[in-house]
Amino acid sequence: MSQLAFLSGNEAVAEAVRLCRPKVVAAYPITPQTVVVEALAGMVESGRLESEFVHVESEHSALALVMGAAATGVRTFTATSSQGLLYMAECLYYASGGRFPLVMMNANRALALPWNIYGDQSDSLALISAGWIQAYAETAQESLDMIIQAYAVAEDPAVRTPVLVNLDGFVLTHTYEAVSLPEPSEVDDFLPPPVFPDDYPGTFDLARPQSLAITAGPGDYAVFKARQHWAMCQAAKHIRTTAHAFRAAFGRGCTGLVEGYRSEDAEFILITLGSTAGTVRVVIDELRASGQSVGLIRLRYLRPFPTDELNDALFGAERTVAVRALGVLEKDISFGHQGSVALEVKAALYDRGAGVPVRNFVAGLGGQDVSRAHLADCFTELAATLDTAARVASGVRFVGLKDLVDDHDQEPA
Amino acid sequence: MITIKNLPEPEYFVGHKACGGCGGSLVVRWTLKVLGERCIAVIPAGCMSAVGFIYPQMALGVNAMIAPFAATGAVLSGVARGLKARGIEDVTVVGFAGDGATADIGLQALSGAFDRRERMLYICYDNEAYMNTGIQKSGATPFGARTTTSPGGYRPETDAPKKDLIRIAAAHGIPYAATASVGYANDFLKKVQKAAQVEGPSFLHVFAPCPTGWGCDADSTVRLGKSVVDTGLWPLVEWENGAVRLNRNPARFAPLETYTGEQARFRRLTAADLADLEATRDRQWRALRAWVRESAGM
Structure with missing residues (x-):
């Protein structure tokens, strides 16, 4: 026993x-x-x-x-x-x-x-x-x-x-x-x-x-x-x-390389990995209570990369609602490009996910606190991508950075 | 006792691609003849791994693996512990690493393995430069030697240019450490047999000429392996359970030119350089003899 x-x-x-x-x-x-x-x-x-x-x-x-x-x-x-x-x-x-x-x-x-x-x-x-x-x-x-x-x-x-x-x-x-x-x-x-x-x-x-x-x-x-x-x-x-x-x-444990949480009927999905997923679940429950269509997909394995499983979770027959925007939340930045996980996800979606905007949220570098408010902001930004002007925005969002930097430390235009 | 006259017939290092006259490959070949098939050899990046493991032609007749350059001591330790965990006690674990892999990049891992008293025999075949990459200066390159990164001849800042590996080994308090030379085969073979019997780490630092890197004839390997000892530039020393012994303690040395004169790498040495080299040699011998007396409690 x-x-x-x-x-x-x-x-x-x-x-x-x-x-x-x-x-x-x-x-x-x-x-x-x-x-x-x-x-x-x-x-x-x-x-x-x-x-x-x-x-x-x-x-x-x-x-x-x-x-x-x-x-x-x-x-x-x-x-x-x-x-x-x-x-x-x-x-x-x-x-x-x-x-x-x-x-x-x-x-x-x-x-x-x-x-x-x-x-x-x-x-x-x-x-x-x-x-x-x-x-x-x-x-x-x-x-x-x-x-x-x-x-x-x-x-x-x-x-x-x-x-x-x-x-x-x-x-x-x-x-x-x-x-x-x-x-x-x-x-x-x-x-x-x-x-x-x-x-x-x-x-x-x-x-x-x-x-x-x-x-x-x-x-x-x-x-x-x-x-x-x-x-x-x-x-x-x-x-x-x-x-x-x-x-x-x-008698326990996930059986897939990815795991969804309230994702099958979510229009806005955060993809993340590791312990941050726990906080994301809590935020999803809160936002769901106020009627927002949000969900989580957690990557349990990055190698081998679960391309098919991820695509099925986002675009497969099991879904009841179409995905409208995705965010990749990670504690990493590949300097001069984007977070490594966002690059992985985007490559995996290239064939089947064309047209769904993907935002890259970099959070928690060096132990930076990732709060519920930060994660709620991420979902807000995903919803804003439906506005056509915001739709093509690319690049990296440093979550919570505004609270930490002074005026001289902003991203150059 | 195995000597050069009754070396066992079986070959465990054949078909390799080492240069003609390679001293390092002699060290591997002779050692494996002494140890026999029940041994596991660990060889880091370097000449002996480069010439012995080219898929699909494996030149080693015993179990063997290439170690990461810096990790010979660590891989040897892992093999030794794996065998111990399996209860296998009659297999010798032997490392063959060049001077760069030993005195420079692999010194940390070697120190750890010595310190843990791993049951291994570590053999450094010393050809006095990074030969596999094309003759670059190492921590074992001697005064005056031309390498491609010391093209005018190596001019060290101190008068003790080669890292003193035998003292480094002895300072770890390991049970057995010795120098040897391929020029004095019986002395070397005797030390391999002794080292293989030791409980715990043993270390052999073996002088192994490299005709390609030194600019000497392919048939000069054994001759140079003798003259380096006879000129006093490579003392044959044995450290055993805390005491140092000189296996050869000549009253007079052969002239240095009998050794340096055969090698293009020393061609630029002047008469003044040779006098300096001689003075350094004599100082080192005084220190060595003092170490012998000290270790004997005299």
Whole structure:
């Protein structure tokens, strides 16, 4: 029987990792992830987790070390954030190219400069093309569930693609909620064993020596990369079947890569990711009460990008009302263009969503508070796009910036 | 005891694309003959990975992987811990990294692995520059050597230009560290056997000539590997459980020109440069002998 525990997002991740029984854990501290490796250290010391717990000297070494361990055919874990994620950037591409089935947690945090330890999504979005499946949790419960499912997906021989599970820094990593904690035996039944079978591809073999992490010239390289891309695209199917299996076993959880909230009959929809979705739900309920036609679509995975699911949610047969305008709300800006998520969404809509205006709302950079009033303003602006003059407006809206800047700090005309 | 005369027949590094006379490839080949098939080799970006893993022609006959350039020590650690977690105890985990991968970009990861007492054998094959990228100065390039980034000959700010890796290793308190040279094969092979038996990290810093990078004949590798020792420029040293030993302690050294004269990279050295080099060598030997006495408690 599962039990209810009062856990932060970080603690929920650590509990999930304990239940998944990785054989090697690489630990390096960085705010706001540190609680995870602290909790795991305690579990190893107390014997609740049997694992090689390795104090590494950097994040680069953390990811390199779990690659080496995975090459021997064992489940691993490490966690990072922000500067640490970027410091291991080289190893992210390396791990996905080598098809090491790793799972890593990232506490989404702003990037220096200026130094800032608070939450935003610039770190993981900077590495969206690194070949890792990218999941974004909304709650501590979903964090725990995503970690468990991440191992099932990553280690599936047809996928063999690493998974990055993202939690918004502080807002999710340090916020407590009641979390349903499975029994170890339930997770043992759900996951394959943490020591891979001898014939698991891409691992060393003492009977038939293997060369891993190899070199490929201009001809072969492109083939390896195309295969990597196809496996990532196929992963969407495995994410869904894994989520269905999880739901059957544990009785909870989304089964799609996107999740709607009051969106099927909404004319104005905010698309967002991570913990901000919780505030958006509250605002939608308030605006609905005053008769506004608003809804939410939450992106649970950004890689593989759920193009079909998103289009179906926005334009599919299930809809009762046509979408009139979309907003993409994210804690990121790709300087000189727009937010990375807006660019992703717009690319995905290009074939089917022509004519629906899309606004990009950048909010919450470096832990900036995203209030209900800010989100209500976003919906107001979406409604204003029906005015033909506003319809073609492009560019980025920095939500709440007016409250923070002086007259000299406005966007140049 | 395995010596050059009774080296095991099986080859574990064949069909690679290293240059003629490559000292680094000799280090890999001989070491794997000593260690045998039950080993896992980690090789970072550099010559040995560039010539040994070109799909689909794999040159390694043992399990092997390329590590990110900076991460040899970390990947070795991961392999060692994975094996430990699986309860596999009879497999040697060995790293082969160049001087740039060891003394420069990989020093942090190596230090961490030493500090954690990882069960690994780390071998630095030292050809005194970044050879895979085309002969650029590294932290192990000696005084006066021409590289493409020190075209007039490297002129260091200090009189101890090469990073002293053996002392760096010893300072971590690891159980076994030694220098060796491909010119003195039996000494090297003996040290590989010792290093592989050690519980915890061991470190070999092996002098490995590079005819392509040094401008010398392809058949001069072993000769230069001897003369660098005989001239006193590459002391053969062993650090074992806190004590340092000189494997060769000559009363007199061979003239430096017997070593430098064979290499185009030293062509610009003047008589005054050679006198400086000699003075530096003598200072280093005094320090080395003092270290030996100190470690012996004398």
